[in-house]
Amino acid sequence: xxxxxxxxxxxxxxxxxxxxxxPSEALGVFKRPAASNSWRDWIVTVDHKKLGIMYGVAAFxxxxxxxxxxxxxxxxxxxxxxxxxxxxxxxxxxxxxxxTMVFLFVMPMVSAFANYFIPLQIGARxxxxxxxxxxxFWCWLFGGIFLNTSWFLGGAADGGWxxxxxxxxxxxxxxxxxxxxxxxxxxxxxASLTGAINLIVTVLNMRAPGxxxxxxxxxxxxxxxxxxxLLFAMPVITVALFLLSFQxxxxxxxxxxxxxxDPLLWxxxxxIFGHPEVYILILPSFGIVSEVIPVFxxxxxxxxxxxAMSGAAIGFVGWGVWAHHMFASGLGPVSxxxxxxxxxxxxxxxxxxxxxxxxxxxxxxxxxxxxMLFAIGLVVQFTIGGLSGVTHSVAPSDTQQTDTYxxxxxxxxxxFGGAIFGxxxxxxxxxPKMFRKQLNEGLGQWNFWLMVIGMNMTFGPMHILGLQGQPxxxxxxxxxxxGEGFFNIGFWNMIASIGSLILAVGVLLFIINIVYxxxxxxxxxxxxxxxxxRSLEWMTSSPPAEHNFDAIPAINHLDEFFxxxxxxxxxxxxxxxxxxxxEVLADMNAHPDEHIHMPSxxxxxxxxxxxxxxxxxxxxxxxxxxxxxxxxxxxxxFGWAMEPSTAxxxxxxxxxxxxxxxxxxxLAPLG
Amino acid sequence: xxxxxxxxxxxxGAHHTTTGLSNNKLGMWVFxxxxxxxxxxxxxxxxxxxxxxxxxxxxxxxxxxPFTSVSSFVLLMSSLTMVLAVSAANRKDDRNTNLWLTxxxxxxATFVGGQxxxxxxxxxxxxxxxxxxxxxxxxxxxxxxxxxxxVGIIMLMALVGMVRRxxxxxxxxxxxxxxxxxxHFVDIIWIVIFxxxxxxxx
Numbered sequence: 001x002x003x004x005x006x007x008x009x010x011x012x013x014x015x016x017x018x019x020x021x022x023p024s025e026a027l028g029v030f031k032r033p034a035a036s037n038s039w040r041d042w043i044v045t046v047d048h049k050k051l052g053i054m055y056g057v058a059a060f061x062x063x064x065x066x067x068x069x070x071x072x073x074x075x076x077x078x079x080x081x082x083x084x085x086x087x088x089x090x091x092x093x094x095x096x097x098x099x100t101m102v103f104l105f106v107m108p109m110v111s112a113f114a115n116y117f118i119p120l121q122i123g124a125r126x127x128x129x130x131x132x133x134x135x136x137f138w139c140w141l142f143g144g145i146f147l148n149t150s151w152f153l154g155g156a157a158d159g160g161w162x163x164x165x166x167x168x169x170x171x172x173x174x175x176x177x178x179x180x181x182x183x184x185x186x187x188x189x190x191a192s193l194t195g196a197i198n199l200i201v202t203v204l205n206m207r208a209p210g211x212x213x214x215x216x217x218x219x220x221x222x223x224x225x226x227x228x229x230l231l232f233a234m235p236v237i238t239v240a241l242f243l244l245s246f247q248x249x250x251x252x253x254x255x256x257x258x259x260x261x262d263p264l265l266w267x268x269x270x271x272i273f274g275h276p277e278v279y280i281l282i283l284p285s286f287g288i289v290s291e292v293i294p295v296f297x298x299x300x301x302x303x304x305x306x307x308a309m310s311g312a313a314i315g316f317v318g319w320g321v322w323a324h325h326m327f328a329s330g331l332g333p334v335s336x337x338x339x340x341x342x343x344x345x346x347x348x349x350x351x352x353x354x355x356x357x358x359x360x361x362x363x364x365x366x367x368x369x370x371x372m373l374f375a376i377g378l379v380v381q382f383t384i385g386g387l388s389g390v391t392h393s394v395a396p397s398d399t400q401q402t403d404t405y406x407x408x409x410x411x412x413x414x415x416f417g418g419a420i421f422g423x424x425x426x427x428x429x430x431x432p433k434m435f436r437k438q439l440n441e442g443l444g445q446w447n448f449w450l451m452v453i454g455m456n457m458t459f460g461p462m463h464i465l466g467l468q469g470q471p472x473x474x475x476x477x478x479x480x481x482x483g484e485g486f487f488n489i490g491f492w493n494m495i496a497s498i499g500s501l502i503l504a505v506g507v508l509l510f511i512i513n514i515v516y517x518x519x520x521x522x523x524x525x526x527x528x529x530x531x532x533x534r535s536l537e538w539m540t541s542s543p544p545a546e547h548n549f550d551a552i553p554a555i556n557h558l559d560e561f562f563x564x565x566x567x568x569x570x571x572x573x574x575x576x577x578x579x580x581x582x583e584v585l586a587d588m589n590a591h592p593d594e595h596i597h598m599p600s601x602x603x604x605x606x607x608x609x610x611x612x613x614x615x616x617x618x619x620x621x622x623x624x625x626x627x628x629x630x631x632x633x634x635x636x637x638f639g640w641a642m643e644p645s646t647a648x649x650x651x652x653x654x655x656x657x658x659x660x661x662x663x664x665x666x667l668a669p670l671g
Numbered sequence: 672x673x674x675x676x677x678x679x680x681x682x683x684g685a686h687h688t689t690t691g692l693s694n695n696k697l698g699m700w701v702f703x704x705x706x707x708x709x710x711x712x713x714x715x716x717x718x719x720x721x722x723x724x725x726x727x728x729x730x731x732x733x734x735x736x737p738f739t740s741v742s743s744f745v746l747l748m749s750s751l752t753m754v755l756a757v758s759a760a761n762r763k764d765d766r767n768t769n770l771w772l773t774x775x776x777x778x779x780a781t782f783v784g785g786q787x788x789x790x791x792x793x794x795x796x797x798x799x800x801x802x803x804x805x806x807x808x809x810x811x812x813x814x815x816x817x818x819x820x821x822v823g824i825i826m827l828m829a830l831v832g833m834v835r836r837x838x839x840x841x842x843x844x845x846x847x848x849x850x851x852x853x854x855h856f857v858d859i860i861w862i863v864i865f866x867x868x869x870x871x872x873x
Contacts, residue, residue: 128694193705201698205688231705239712243811252800252807254716259804260723269712641829 032600032644044601046130047546051137052116053434058141059108065148066100067507069093071500074458078497080479080490090475091158092177096148098161099181102281103188104144106415109423110284111140111195114223116434118199120537121217123208123555125548128201130599131640132194138609140191146613147184150177157181160473162274162325163244165255165266170248176620182245183616189234189241190612196230199223208536210555214305217535221308222287225315229276229283232319237273240266249619264329271322279318281415282382283311285422286353289375292425293357295531296372297364300559303356310349310356317346327395328402336395343393347386354383369531370444374425377452381417385410388463403473406466412459424451424510432526433542435518443513450506457499461492529581534562539584550592604640611636699849703856710815710860714867717812720804721868727802730809733793734869742785743865746820749778750858753851760834760847768847769831775854776827779820786817809868816864819857826850 033044042050073093076082085093119127127133150156157177159168168178203216203224216224244266246252253259255266294301301307323331323339331339357379366372388410392398401407424447432438468487470477482490517523529538539561540549557563564584566575579587611633618626688694721730756771790810798806830850834843 129698197698197701197705200701201694205690205692205694205697207689211689231701232708235705235709236712239709239716243716246807246811250800252811253804254720254807256804260725261804262719265716265719269716272712 032602035601041601043606044603046134046599046602046605048115048119048127048130048133049434049544049546049548051133052112052114055108055112055115055137055140058144059105059112062100062104062108062144063507066097066105067504069097069100071504073097074497074500076475077477077493079494080477080482082476085475087475088155088158091160091473092151092156094473095158095160095163095177095181096151096156099147099157099185100144101415102161102277103185104147106281106419106423107188107192108140108144110223110226110281111136113219113284113288113423113426113430114195114199114227117430117537118202118220118223119206120540120544120548121220121535122203122206122211123536123549123553124202124206125552125596126206126599127198128205129194129198131602131605133198134602134605135609136191136195136198138606139194139612140188142609142613143184143187143191146187146616147180150180150184153180162267162270164270165244165263166257166261168244168248168266169255179245179248179620182241182248183619186238186241186245187612187616189238192230193234196227196234199227200231203227208552208555211536212555214308215555215558215560216308217287217537218290218301218304218307218311219284219287219535222283222290222311225311226280226283229280229315229318233273233276233280236269237277240269240273243269245619264326267326267329268322271325272319274325275322276315276318278411278414279314281419282422283314285378285419285425286311288422288426288429289357289378290353291535292371292375292429293360293379295429295533296367296369296375297361298367298532299360299364300534300562301356302359302362304558307353307356310352313349314346317342317349321346324393324395324398327398340393340395344390347390347393350386354379354386369428370439370441370448371425371429371531373445373448374421374428377448378418378421378425381413381421381452381455385413385415385417389414401466403471404466405462405470405472408472409459409462409466412455412462416455416459421451424448427510429531430537431517432530433537433544436525436542437517437523438526438530439513439517440523443509443516447506447509447513450502450509454499454501454503454506458496458503459499461496461499465489465492465496527581528585529561532565534559536560538581539564539588541585547596547598550589552593553588602640602643604636604643607636608633608640693845695849696845696852699852703852706819706856706860710863713812713815714863717808717868720808722805724803724805727797727799727806728793730805731872733796733798735789735792736869738785739789739865739869742782742789743861745778745785746782746858746861749775749782750855752778753854757844757848757851760844763844765834769834772827772831772834772847776824776831779824779827779854783817783820783824786813812864812868816857816861819860823850823854823857826853 033040035041042054045051072085073090076084076090076093115127115133119125148156153176155175155177157163157173157180158175159173159178159181163178163181166172203220207216213221243252243254247254247256253261255261255263257263290301290307320342321339323335324343327336327339357375361376388406392401392407392410428439428444464487466472468483468489470489470493477489477493479490482488526542528542536553536555537544539553553560561581561584564587565577565579565581567578568574569576611629614629614632615626616629618624618629688697690697692700724730752771752775756768756775759767759771790813798809800806800810827850830847833846
């Protein structure tokens, strides 16, 4: 499946070593799996692009699940005295909707893009730790499935996505739902942590020659900031989840008020994680639109260093604002004032970004492709959500808004209108890179406009509902108390529910678009550089071969690809195209690197990850099962550590290097 | 020598990197950065709850400072022997590498043994995991640290086995050094825990 260097079996290194030790036999218990074209290859792959696609597909499946949960919530609230869900089911529904969207859709979808594009954007052949990367994916997937099995095992978690103590104790939530939630998030947390370590090391350590930090594409920059946020935020939620699960499973007293505990501890720990988490969700989308807007404006990004540094600034200040989620909890005037100010301050670097995007478009030759529309959609809707966010920094006003639909409106504008629109911009922008086909622009327009209309109809009225006092997690409202005239909450709830259906149709069109693009024979193969793009990921074949680049490019500019295609005329000072993408690629590949070696596939990532849900089921149901899972974990970790460093010889084709070169061969294009 | 098995495999650590640090070492540093926040959360929890014991013994009633001082000293000395092991590995001195790795593991095990003894003694004096907030947070914090030390001991013993069988691919010294980084980190965390939990009176 790749250009793979045949392992030399006759190395005689310094020290007078014996010869003839084959790498696949020298170490380990089992052979590494060989390359193949069957589905098995996806199970054992360590290729960052395949893992990226797997993250994307699985995350989108969870997006549908989370979306159906949201629709059920909206159906319940559509009319007075909703009977779609019982109170208990309603609690589970909003808890799992939020948990799914945050942990099982946006975060892994970001991982999908980051996995796929970070190595391409920095000119690397792979990530730093390919097996750990694969482990992270399986870990997240099993964690997500584990979490969702709670639906069939006595009910899902029902404490809201922030699971405030003491409401999350066994007294108030006696089903196993919260246990599933806690353990499921622990497993996905491991995935986030390993992913963060992997990508941080990749970006810091594996850049192509000349790829300085300030030449990295903004998406890579934002993803790097996000990985640091994950690195430092995940352990905090890990601690909080441990405390909660020790309380529920072993009767510890951490949040037991009768024992003198302070349940606010949970809120602090959760939001110290939770606020950086908000930026974990949004910054990658900022990165994506920072790629998309310059390309479709035919201009370089306005103020590149400012955009990069404001992203980093958001990452820093994001650690100092967590208590604005807790203004209503009685923190005291000093804390409230400090966190109020910090919250206002963090709006500044965000506003800076908005200005930069607008200035990038200003005077540009705008091309309103679907990717560009989604990017502009983000700029507009995130600004609305950001403004309502600034109103929350005013503590007296926030105290009124806490736990009302105003909050729901705010974070859906920033997360749906922001983060998810950014991801959709990424889908349309990068689809031809990943799959050689361009998504249909006509269907895409419908997709975009239905989503914009649906999203504003759904979440816009929630501002009014919230200011009218509709509580955030109210499962039923009655006509008698719905209010009069313009502020009748029945009317606005109806509008919101209709909007959610329009939104669902919009998303459905995206799926139809995918099916159409890949099933219809009329859709041609996309050109190499369909958008006249600027960054390195476009400077290779589509989709890239397993080793990404035949020759690792030397980087001399920010927007390297653009600079290879265009040059300034020395006399007229006009920017002129000097090469097509195909010519750039041919020029680059004229001297392909020899001795490319890619990591071999491995069984162990999926096996190690499989041990974790077994342990967690054991923790809930049966300690013996837990012991079995733990033993399985130890054995698989041993197998991992002892795994041979390369695949057996039959993975290498041709079987033996012929004389005079022949060290590399491409087996089959990545399909 | 182990070098014979070095083929062109997944051993990316030996490649040229942008920062000059190997991927493995940078990864370990990044991981330890994350661990700081894990212990930060646990220590904060303990500090919040340290004086809160509605039932059972209070901290100053059960802490045996001389005993814990001795076991802390043992743990700190294990950092010294870890340094000696890394130094021996850098010199490719297998015999001394193994010797000092073993001594480090024994010292670490002594510390964990002391912790087990201490937990047992506290339990006998009436401080269970569920007795009070102090009990829950004390056992959780020191327990997490003890688990970290135990994982470190397992890594040390694995290293001993691998050095003995020439089974460490690539740069052997660096693998020892990575475990060393982890080990020193766990020791430093203990200095913080010992100071905050045992020495400063509530």
